């Protein structure tokens with residue numbers, strides 16, 4: 001079943017993210033991961049069949065493994081969702097979770113283990129990536145000497161902006177909390193990277209979101225999925241240029257090749273792109289979950 005958008009009007013007003021439909025149950029949220037895909041902050045008009053299911057399963061896999069910080073998951077069993085949800089069970093099954101409602105911190109916690117994307121661009125121009133001066137001579141795709149914590153603001157509208165650690169501390173107005181989310185982000189990344197590597201996947205970088213639930217720091221949103229991370233198949237890894245990817249980069253590369261100006265509306269996607277992107281997302285799930 002393809003789920004592009006849900007309209008469960010009897011579950012309340014709801015809120016539509018780029019990828020998730022969210023229904024508010026007071027202290028809880030129902031997060032429905034749809035088959036929508038976004039790139040450059042625009043939602044594509046075509047669904048990627050099964051994508052929502054895949055993202056939800058991958059997130060659940062990591063949430064189960066990660067025990068250094070509480071996470072927002074209450075249950076992924078639809079039968080344990082509030083009674084009003086039950087009639088939507090066939091749509092919700094596999095692609096939705098009931099979570100604790102958090103006050104999201106207005107920060108994207110990005111950890112980078114490899115040189116690519118905006119970090120590569122910055123390194124080439126300045127020899128630096130955010131707060132860090134890096135050794136000279138690194139090439140695209142190289143492993144960084146240490147994973148770097150490179151936060152960004154979480155813009156409600158428009159593009160996220162990279163910030164320094166100091167700017168993050170100012171935004172959060174809390175030095176202890178800042179240290180905690182930085183150290184946790186790096187720890188979660190390192191632990192997950194080891195696991196993924198054994199399964200033939202390099203996690204080049206990834207993004208975490210944290211929130212406060214009754215004042216307690218909590219990992220929220222999605223966790224180390226092909227929407228929130230760059231995944232490279234280990235068997236073809238070869239620094240010195242762009243890498244094969246098992247994530248959204250495949251779609252970004254296609255969109256760049258069309259010359260689309262990145263302003264909505266996004267163009268319709270060719271069948272081939274949908275099929276190949278879906279294959280990549282399945283590949284990640286299969287490698288991780290088996």
Ligand SMILES: Nc1ncnc2c1ncn2[C@@H]1O[C@H](COP(=O)(O)OP(=O)(O)OP(=O)(O)O)[C@@H](O)[C@H]1O
Pocket residue numbers: 016017018019020021022029038072099100101102103104209211220221222227
């Ligand atoms: N436990 C939670 N409490 C409160 N808000 C949450 C929780 N978990 C996730 N969210 C928020 O729900 C939204 C998830 O929806 P979605 O991923 O579609 O949003 P998006 O960030 O706009 O899209 P994209 O992932 O493409 O950037 C995010 O705004 C996220 O911060």
Ligand SMILES: [Mg+2]
Pocket residue numbers: 017019221
């Ligand atoms: Mg999101």
